[in-house]
Amino acid sequence: MSITHGIRTLGVLGAGQMGTGIALVSALRAKVPVLLHDRSPDQVKKGLSLMDKLLAKDVSKGRITSEQSKEARDRVTVVDGMKGLRDVDMAVSESLSLKQSIFASFAAELRPDAILATNTSSISITKIAASALQEGISAASDAGKQSAGRVVGLHFFNPVPVMKLVELISALQTTPETLDRARAFAIACGKEVTVSKDVPGFVSNALLMPFINEAIMCLEKGTATREDIDTTLKLGMNHPMGPLQLGNDLAIPLYHDIGLDTCLAIQQTLYEGTRDSKYRPSILLERMVDAQWYGRKNGKGFYEYEN
DSSP: OOOOOOOSOEEEEOOSHHHHHHHHHHHHTSOOOEEEEOSOHHHHHHHHHHHHHHHHHHHHTTSSOHHHHHHHHHTEEEOOSGGGGTTOSEEEEOOSTTHHHHHHHHHHHSOTTOEEEEOOSSSOHHHHHHTTSOTTOOTTSHHHHHHHTTEEEEEEOSSTTTOOEEEEEEOTTOOHHHHHHHHHHHHHTTOEEEEEOSOTTTTHHHHHHHHHHHHHHHHHHTSSOHHHHHHIIIIISOOSSOHHHHHHTTSBTTBOSOSHHHHHHHHHHHHHHHOOGGGOOOHHHHHHHHTTOOBTTTTBSSSBOOO
């Protein structure tokens, strides 16, 4: 028996590329009204502009009709402040550094039955769930279990409208009902769903980032040139691109926020979360980020690009 997600209104906190993408697929594929909030009016303007470009591109390629584009766009409403999300059935945060304080605010402001979903690629869902406890409430109490139990990880991939996968991550506290509803919602957004335990990097980044990091260490040690490292993986392993090119090219046209700096941040999370030396970030990767050489997103990384 299939389980319906029961999400009548979605709240998205953050109008960056991930938040905008989640809002778009929710409005277009799941056909759910979306309330979008960001503290920066400029970021909201950029996010909505990106949404309009993506919808126009889908129309031009015959993927959707003009009417479907307008209906999706009309489902997205910008709201001011956390209180504007008070009546949503699910709230998704795209912010990384502010997640714990945001989820404390979610717990205080939103309905007690609203699902609190975090779109994170590496941060502990269990820690975030623990922050969804109001002051004075014990984590072991029924109220504490109920509040933390509605937190779940929904790891959408960049760019959200294009990538077909969502990783579903359960905190120690997450209830089966929350997991089932979150899975059903991701499927309604047109995504395939895989499940991971709440470990650093989950499945995706626990495999991908050390792969890229190890390739950078090969370059750092002079084992091979950048071209030979990438060509070895492309022709020897039939990968579509080599690991150094992949680290540079995680930024995709229209999406410019991902690059070597993101690779380093996730690798550091893996290292700090496991204390395992195999996850130690490459010194060369650290120096590239120090130099602000992020890859395609700003024109220079292990390769150079014309912006």
